[in-house]
Amino acid sequence: MGLTREILLRISTNEWLADQLTRRKFTQKAVQRFLPGEDVDPALDATAKLRQNGIPTILTLLGEHVKTQDEAEEVTRHFLGTLDRIAERGYDSDISVKPTHFGIELDLEGTYGRIRRLAERADELGRTVAIDMEDSPFVDGTLDIYRRIRAEHRNVAVCIQGYLFRTASDIESLLPLAPTIRLVKGAYTEPRDVACRGKRALDAAFLEHTDTLLGKLADGSDLRVFFGTHDPEMIDGIQERAVRLGLPKDAFEIQMLYGIQRQLQLQLADQGFRVRVLISYGESWFPWYVRRLAERPANVLVLLRNLLG
Numbered sequence: 346m347g348l349t350r351e352i353l354l355r356i357s358t359n360e361w362l363a364d365q366l367t368r369r370k371f372t373q374k375a376v377q378r379f380l381p382g383e384d385v386d387p388a389l390d391a392t393a394k395l396r397q398n399g400i401p402t403i404l405t406l407l408g409e410h411v412k413t414q415d416e417a418e419e420v421t422r423h424f425l426g427t428l429d430r431i432a433e434r435g436y437d438s439d440i441s442v443k444p445t446h447f448g449i450e451l452d453l454e455g456t457y458g459r460i461r462r463l464a465e466r467a468d469e470l471g472r473t474v475a476i477d478m479e480d481s482p483f484v485d486g487t488l489d490i491y492r493r494i495r496a497e498h499r500n501v502a503v504c505i506q507g508y509l510f511r512t513a514s515d516i517e518s519l520l521p522l523a524p525t526i527r528l529v530k531g532a533y534t535e536p537r538d539v540a541c542r543g544k545r546a547l548d549a550a551f552l553e554h555t556d557t558l559l560g561k562l563a564d565g566s567d568l569r570v571f572f573g574t575h576d577p578e579m580i581d582g583i584q585e586r587a588v589r590l591g592l593p594k595d596a597f598e599i600q601m602l603y604g605i606q607r608q609l610q611l612q613l614a615d616q617g618f619r620v621r622v623l624i625s626y627g628e629s630w631f632p633w634y635v636r637r638l639a640e641r642p643a644n645v646l647v648l649l650r651n652l653l654g
Contacts, residue, residue: 417448
């Protein structure tokens with residue numbers, strides 16, 4: 346499965362394949378399981394349904410690597426509008442943003458300013474802005490933006506990827522900020538000297554950082570911890586460690602993607618765990634979708650059966 350994952354991650358960046366596959370009906374149909382629609386209205390409707398089961402959400406407009414400042418400003422206006430839409434409906438919904446969607450490749454300061462505007466507005470509305478983490482060239486810039494906004498606003502979270510060799514030191518450097526950290530395994534193609542590879546290594550790294558974060562919570566550290574995973578083994582590992590440390594079920598949050606492990610989401614919520622579902626929407630879904638396939642390569646067989654059929 347390791348080789349399949351690497352191939353899929355490379356496919357996710359191939360513009361020609363993106364153009365070809367996004368035109369195919371079977372691909373469009375397959376992605377509907379994970380994507381309620383291409384604009385914010387279906388995402389809000391999906392939020393309403395999850396709300397009936399007591400599960401809050403995070404909303405994100407899919408997109409990466411904008412080419413102009415105007416595009417980055419348009420994305421910013423969209424998210425500001427989304428925050429207002431969430432407030433109008435009274436939903437317990439946050440937003441998640443990618444720095445390359447806000448122009449970090451064009452202008453670090455401009456990206457900081459745009460995401461800071463979102464954090465200010467979200468703070469007024471009692472909502473959280475989660476800053477996603479992309480591939481390793483953007484880690485330093487993303488953490489710089491997070492640290493600067495966190496100095497003013499508590500309501501901002503940052504994603505940390507377990508498979509990067511630098512992650513342990515990044516976590517330690519963030520702890521004095523009383524941060525909100527979202528730990529994930531990692532879903533990009535990285536050089537061998539930057540990140541570990543293979544499921545066993547990824548799982549071990551994720552649980553190692555889980556030990557660190559839960560241990561800090563048990564010691565009374567003023568941080569918030571979100572775990573982004575659908576892997577039942579990882580969720581069992583989180584729960585076992587929390588019990589061993591004497592942490593309550595609501596000491597952390599488990600975050601899962603819309604359409605993945607739906608029954609497990611409901612089960613965890615029923616058991617009293619804090620669960621939040623990330624709902625993605627937008628037209629630029631191909632890279633995101635292929636990275637989801639890479640997280641569970643067995644799903645590729647479903648696509649191949651549709652293609653060959």
